[in-house]
Amino acid sequence: MTNRINKKERKKHIMNAALGIFSEKGFQNATISEISKAAGVSDATVYEYFGTKEKLLFSIPEQISDENTEDLQRVLPYIKGVEGKLRAFLIMFMRLYETNPHYSNLVLLQLMSSREFRNTAAHAAIRKSAHMLLDCIKQGIDEGTFRKDADPYLIRSMLMGTVEHLFIHWHMQGMPKRENPIQDYLDPFLEIVLDGIRAKTRTNTITLNVKMEDGEVVKSIFIEPSPLIKEAAE
Amino acid sequence: MTNRINKKERKKHIMNAALGIFSEKGFQNATISEISKAAGVSDATVYEYFGTKEKLLFSIPEQISDENTEDLQRVLPYIKGVEGKLRAFLIMFMRLYETNPHYSNLVLLQLMSSREFRNTAAHAAIRKSAHMLLDCIKQGIDEGTFRKDADPYLIRSMLMGTVEHLFIHWHMQGMPKRENPIQDYLDPFLEIVLDGIRAKTRTNTITLNVKMEDGEVVKSIFIEPSPLIKEAAE
Amino acid sequence: MTNRINKKERKKHIMNAALGIFSEKGFQNATISEISKAAGVSDATVYEYFGTKEKLLFSIPEQISDENTEDLQRVLPYIKGVEGKLRAFLIMFMRLYETNPHYSNLVLLQLMSSREFRNTAAHAAIRKSAHMLLDCIKQGIDEGTFRKDADPYLIRSMLMGTVEHLFIHWHMQGMPKRENPIQDYLDPFLEIVLDGIRAKTRTNTITLNVKMEDGEVVKSIFIEPSPLIKEAAE
Amino acid sequence: MTNRINKKERKKHIMNAALGIFSEKGFQNATISEISKAAGVSDATVYEYFGTKEKLLFSIPEQISDENTEDLQRVLPYIKGVEGKLRAFLIMFMRLYETNPHYSNLVLLQLMSSREFRNTAAHAAIRKSAHMLLDCIKQGIDEGTFRKDADPYLIRSMLMGTVEHLFIHWHMQGMPKRENPIQDYLDPFLEIVLDGIRAKTRTNTITLNVKMEDGEVVKSIFIEPSPLIKEAAE
DNA sequence: TATGAATGAGATTTCATTCAT
DNA sequence: GATGAATGAAATCTCATTCAT
Numbered sequence: 001m002t003n004r005i006n007k008k009e010r011k012k013h014i015m016n017a018a019l020g021i022f023s024e025k026g027f028q029n030a031t032i033s034e035i036s037k038a039a040g041v042s043d044a045t046v047y048e049y050f051g052t053k054e055k056l057l058f059s060i061p062e063q064i065s066d067e068n069t070e071d072l073q074r075v076l077p078y079i080k081g082v083e084g085k086l087r088a089f090l091i092m093f094m095r096l097y098e099t100n101p102h103y104s105n106l107v108l109l110q111l112m113s114s115r116e117f118r119n120t121a122a123h124a125a126i127r128k129s130a131h132m133l134l135d136c137i138k139q140g141i142d143e144g145t146f147r148k149d150a151d152p153y154l155i156r157s158m159l160m161g162t163v164e165h166l167f168i169h170w171h172m173q174g175m176p177k178r179e180n181p182i183q184d185y186l187d188p189f190l191e192i193v194l195d196g197i198r199a200k201t202r203t204n205t206i207t208l209n210v211k212m213e214d215g216e217v218v219k220s221i222f223i224e225p226s227p228l229i230k231e232a233a234e
Numbered sequence: 235m236t237n238r239i240n241k242k243e244r245k246k247h248i249m250n251a252a253l254g255i256f257s258e259k260g261f262q263n264a265t266i267s268e269i270s271k272a273a274g275v276s277d278a279t280v281y282e283y284f285g286t287k288e289k290l291l292f293s294i295p296e297q298i299s300d301e302n303t304e305d306l307q308r309v310l311p312y313i314k315g316v317e318g319k320l321r322a323f324l325i326m327f328m329r330l331y332e333t334n335p336h337y338s339n340l341v342l343l344q345l346m347s348s349r350e351f352r353n354t355a356a357h358a359a360i361r362k363s364a365h366m367l368l369d370c371i372k373q374g375i376d377e378g379t380f381r382k383d384a385d386p387y388l389i390r391s392m393l394m395g396t397v398e399h400l401f402i403h404w405h406m407q408g409m410p411k412r413e414n415p416i417q418d419y420l421d422p423f424l425e426i427v428l429d430g431i432r433a434k435t436r437t438n439t440i441t442l443n444v445k446m447e448d449g450e451v452v453k454s455i456f457i458e459p460s461p462l463i464k465e466a467a468e
Numbered sequence: 469m470t471n472r473i474n475k476k477e478r479k480k481h482i483m484n485a486a487l488g489i490f491s492e493k494g495f496q497n498a499t500i501s502e503i504s505k506a507a508g509v510s511d512a513t514v515y516e517y518f519g520t521k522e523k524l525l526f527s528i529p530e531q532i533s534d535e536n537t538e539d540l541q542r543v544l545p546y547i548k549g550v551e552g553k554l555r556a557f558l559i560m561f562m563r564l565y566e567t568n569p570h571y572s573n574l575v576l577l578q579l580m581s582s583r584e585f586r587n588t589a590a591h592a593a594i595r596k597s598a599h600m601l602l603d604c605i606k607q608g609i610d611e612g613t614f615r616k617d618a619d620p621y622l623i624r625s626m627l628m629g630t631v632e633h634l635f636i637h638w639h640m641q642g643m644p645k646r647e648n649p650i651q652d653y654l655d656p657f658l659e660i661v662l663d664g665i666r667a668k669t670r671t672n673t674i675t676l677n678v679k680m681e682d683g684e685v686v687k688s689i690f691i692e693p694s695p696l697i698k699e700a701a702e
Numbered sequence: 703m704t705n706r707i708n709k710k711e712r713k714k715h716i717m718n719a720a721l722g723i724f725s726e727k728g729f730q731n732a733t734i735s736e737i738s739k740a741a742g743v744s745d746a747t748v749y750e751y752f753g754t755k756e757k758l759l760f761s762i763p764e765q766i767s768d769e770n771t772e773d774l775q776r777v778l779p780y781i782k783g784v785e786g787k788l789r790a791f792l793i794m795f796m797r798l799y800e801t802n803p804h805y806s807n808l809v810l811l812q813l814m815s816s817r818e819f820r821n822t823a824a825h826a827a828i829r830k831s832a833h834m835l836l837d838c839i840k841q842g843i844d845e846g847t848f849r850k851d852a853d854p855y856l857i858r859s860m861l862m863g864t865v866e867h868l869f870i871h872w873h874m875q876g877m878p879k880r881e882n883p884i885q886d887y888l889d890p891f892l893e894i895v896l897d898g899i900r901a902k903t904r905t906n907t908i909t910l911n912v913k914m915e916d917g918e919v920v921k922s923i924f925i926e927p928s929p930l931i932k933e934a935a936e
Numbered sequence: 937t938a939t940g941a942a943t944g945a946g947a948t949t950t951c952a953t954t955c956a957t
Numbered sequence: 958g959a960t961g962a963a964t965g966a967a968a969t970c971t972c973a974t975t976c977a978t
Contacts, residue, residue: 007958026347028262032952042960044954053952109347113260118406154419157399158392158426165395166388172352185388192392196426241941265968276943281970475962494815496730499947510964515949581728581811586874622868622887626860626894629867633859640820653856660860664894709937734973744939746975755973 011049014039019060023105027057027114054116061107062122068096069129076132082140083194089133090163090190094183097167101175108168133159140197150197158193245283248273253294257339261291261348288350295341296356302330303363310366316374317428323367324397324424328417331401335409338401367393374431384431392427479517482507487528491573495525495582522584529575530590536564537597544600550608551662557601558631558658562651565635569643572635601627608665618665626661713751716741721762725807729759729816756818763809764824770798771831778834784842785896791835792865792892796885799869803877810870835861842899852899860895 017039021030036043050056079085097104111117137155140146166182251273255264270277284290306326313319331338345351371389374380400416485507489498504511518524540560547553565572579585605623608614634650719741723732738745752758774794781787799806813819839857842848868884
């Protein structure tokens with residue numbers, strides 16, 4: 001009955017059915033039967049297209065992750081400044097995770113526990129975007145936007161870890177309806193992080209209003225921060 | 235033959251064997267046979283002690299998590315200031331995760347995807363410590379240490395999300411040997427976060443050493459930060 | 469290899485193998501392996517067809533009992549008189565039990581002790597024919613063939629109980645070869661029962677040949693039975 | 703704690719617990735654990751006393767059946783006439799079955815399906831009483847109370863089969879509360895059977911009150927039944 | 937004698953996967 | 958290319974039973 005549909009369409013159709021079922025029941029508890037039934041094809045057809053249950057699983061994030069990375073690569077060049085780029089990055093992920101909860105469930109909850117996932121094209125795609133993010137951060141450091149002593153790996157973990165944590169918890173709570181999208185957390189969050197890693201060299205040239213003990217106000221002083229103010233500013 | 239060992243000991247022994255195997259092969263791919271063999275008991279004995287494979291799984295984080303939470307509750311009262319408490323919190327987790335990689339693997343990679351985990355005592359224990367962390371943050375806000383407009387849930391997600399992300403990635407890379415323990419990330423990380431959420435009113439009373447252009451050093455000046463330095467400090 | 473056989477055939481084939489083994493070893497001691505081997509299919513195939521071991525068990529009497537009841541319903545309309553119908557009823561059962569000793573073993577020895585049997589379609593089928601028998605008896609009472617004060621439930625228990633007992637004992641003795649089929653008991657048996665429940669009102673109008681002591685024969689006398697003869701006749 | 707109780711007491715105690723559980727859950731679904739817990743002893747103690755689960759099962763009817771047979775043997779000599787004896791027989795069984803439903807469940811529903819039951823002392827005890835019943839019937843035939851052509855085996859099956867059927871159905875319906883005891887069926891039932899098998903020679907000597915057509919009543923007539931009245935009387 | 941503790945030995949059941957059509 | 962049908966291969970779990978104390 002579904003013979004008319006072309007191959008690519010049908011493949012996507014199956015992957016879609018699989019995504020829904022994997023995310024709802026978990027990879028191990030999902031059965032090929034269920035998936036094929038949901039997709040309106042036979043078990044054997046699923047095997048025809050994907051070879052094994054695991055390959056079917058991995059085929060899903062591969063495609064989506066690739067698309068996401070492509071989108072990113074298309075968009076990033078138009079954004080000025082590393083901070084903007086980081087923001088774009090996170091928006092991209094949050095939007096994807098929020099728009100497609102089946103997908104975020106799959107990526108954040110199901111795939112983690114798969115030993116083999118590390119060796120898949122899907123994981124490579126994810127690594128790729130993780131690398132892009134890292135490059136972005138490094139660039140920020142190199143160009144002096146971020147502090148020289150910032151650890152780009154830590155920064156990346158902060159960025160991705162926080163976002164992922166927000167979504168993992170949302171999923172683990174059973175995806176409760178929210179008044180505001182999780183994306184609303186983005187700016188408060190980013191503010192905190194960026195604030196903590198921006199290069200403070202500018203403070204050398206900052207103009208202060210300093211009130212002396214005697215009450216006199218002296219303007220336009222160049223400050224060379226003492227260790228104490230350094231500590232406070234960091 | 236092993237009759238001499240007492241019951242509690244044996245139970246722990248089995249849980250230990252199970253932890254190793256669950257974390258190495260994943261819950262679903264681990265078999266009771268393997269575990270019982272590793273523990274030097276029969277399959278039936280494992281069931282005698284734990285009832286089902288799933289209960290065995292859940293008994294592990296329950297116990298460890300409980301211990302960890304107890305440790306926290308014992309230690310926290312002696313630490314002054316919310317910042318110190320937060321630090322203690324994170325140290326506790328990082329040390330646990332790093333000292334017991336099998337455990338962190340289990341908690342961060344395996345259990346997330348378990349639908350049933352949410353309903354276990356183990357998860358309750360974890361929720362409890364998550365709640366303690368949240369309370370700590372709220373206290374910081376209430377007492378004025380942190381900014382009034384900080385979102386405690388976001389802060390918590392930043393703290394835990396970053397820590398978890400660091401370990402998740404370490405695991406997903408196959409736990410490469412590291413020169414420095416992951417715990418070394420703690421202070422740089424915490425500095426960034428705290429810096430971003432500290433109430434900035436204190437800066438008004440900070441004592442600076444200011445070197446004037448003419449080289450004269452004037453000590454003990456109270457600064458009233460200009461908008462610019464405010465921004466920089468935040 | 470056995471792909472050629474059609475599905476219904478194969479199902480019956482498995483049920484047959486199962487019937488033999490269930491009746492020989494009892495439900496609990498029979499294993500699916502045995503049955504599937506006897507049927508020349510794999511264990512998994514048995515489950516494909518029947519779902520569980522218990523459903524396999526129940527599917528057998530369901531089918532046979534249904535067939536038997538259908539036969540009865542086809543035959544009964546052609547038999548005149550309730551006595552004839554009862555006889556047909558019993559013949560049907562006895563023939564079934566004797567022709568298919570595996571089946572009678574299953575029904576009379578194995579299924580009785582199954583708590584769940586009561587809730588099966590198989591039991592419903594059996595109840596249905598039990599009900600038909602009861603209706604038959606009631607009809608006999610209503611139409612005056614049987615005594616008004618006969619208890620139809622008791623009569624039914626006498627009819628079925630006796631037949632079942634004959635077969636239960638035959639089975640419990642290990643089904644010894646018999647010269648005559650058990651069915652030969654039917655008519656002597658039925659005679660006794662029917663005799664006991666036939667309405668005796670007819671005797672009031674019976675025409676007797678009475679030989680007086682003096683040898684004279686007086687014909688066509690209406691008798692009003694004395695209490696004694698009443699008792700004797702009942 | 704129960705050490706003080708003597709061995710015989712304890713054995714009975716265990717058998718009692720076992721009877722209850724076997725009859726409620728069936729032999730196969732009952733576990734030794736359950737039984738030992740119900741009896742307040744350890745599993746091992748049950749084995750100490752009974753050897754195997756099956757022996758425990760068989761020990762129960764053996765004892766009860768023996769007692770019942772003994773009772774019968776004690777009572778029967780005092781009952782005059784085979785009919786009275788038969789009645790006593792059936793009362794004995796019905797009372798036992800009705801008073802001790804656990805026992806009737808065991809005997810009528812559980813033990814039937816056990817292949818090995820045939821080889822037990824319990825079954826021998828039951829056979830013994832079955833034989834006594836048969837002897838009783840034969841005696842009735844020999845002494846002319848019952849028809850010469852009556853088949854004692856058939857009669858026995860009628861007697862026991864009906865009684866057992868009544869109880870089997872009661873059990874299979876879940877032992878519904880009854881207004882009247884099942885024993886109330888006994889006399890109507892026995893009347894039907896005895897009526898059917900009594901030797902009819904007595905009718906030759908019956909004294910009738912015959913009312914002639916003309917209204918005259920002639921007493922004390924010896925009747926030689928015509929074939930017709932024979933048929934009616936049988 | 938009584939038992940706590942341990943286990944041997946299987947049986948049911950589930951699916952991913954194959955293959956002939 | 959699509960699939961209906963069949964199954965191989967295990968894994969969980971259950972207890973009756975044993976035995977050292």
